Amino acid sequence: xxxxxxxxxxxxxxxxxxxxxxxxxxxxxxxxxxxxxxxxxxxxxxxxxxxxxxxxxxxxxxxxxxxxxxxxxxxxxxxxxxxxxxxxxxxxxxxxxxxxxxxxxxxxxxxxxxxxxxxxxxxxxxxxxxxxxxxxxxxxx
Numbered sequence: 001x002x003x004x005x006x007x008x009x010x011x012x013x014x015x016x017x018x019x020x021x022x023x024x025x026x027x028x029x030x031x032x033x034x035x036x037x038x039x040x041x042x043x044x045x046x047x048x049x050x051x052x053x054x055x056x057x058x059x060x061x062x063x064x065x066x067x068x069x070x071x072x073x074x075x076x077x078x079x080x081x082x083x084x085x086x087x088x089x090x091x092x093x094x095x096x097x098x099x100x101x102x103x104x105x106x107x108x109x110x111x112x113x114x115x116x117x118x119x120x121x122x123x124x125x126x127x128x129x130x131x132x133x134x135x136x137x138x139x140x141x
């Protein structure tokens with residue numbers, strides 16, 4: 001179920017640069033429910049949801065304030081909130097390391113291939129999805 005939702009979210013983000021609430025918000029609630037059902041720490045799950053949203057929303061706010069334009073959307077924040085609900089707050093650094101590291105590698109590859117200018121956007125949802133899936137399959141904590 002998680003893999004299907006992450007794949008669908010990635011496809012939509014790649015196609016439209018959009019992560020719809022109708023997908024991310026139920027995924028967040030389901031993450032808390034699955035954590036509870038599997039006997040995990042529900043407080044780490046809820047904390048992961050709040051921390052995931054807060055980190056991305058905070059970065060988006062700082063970017064907008066500094067550069068006067070959006071760098072991250074709140075759909076990314078909601079997707080990381082859902083990921084935090086599934087993997088817990090303690091695995092969020094791993095998710096962000098994978099997603100941001102892959103994003104930097106993609107940006108560098110495009111830049112070296114001279115296929116993009118520095119103002120071209122790369123959808124972050126697929127990268128977050130991969131990080132969330134890896135943290136779910138290989139939990140560090």
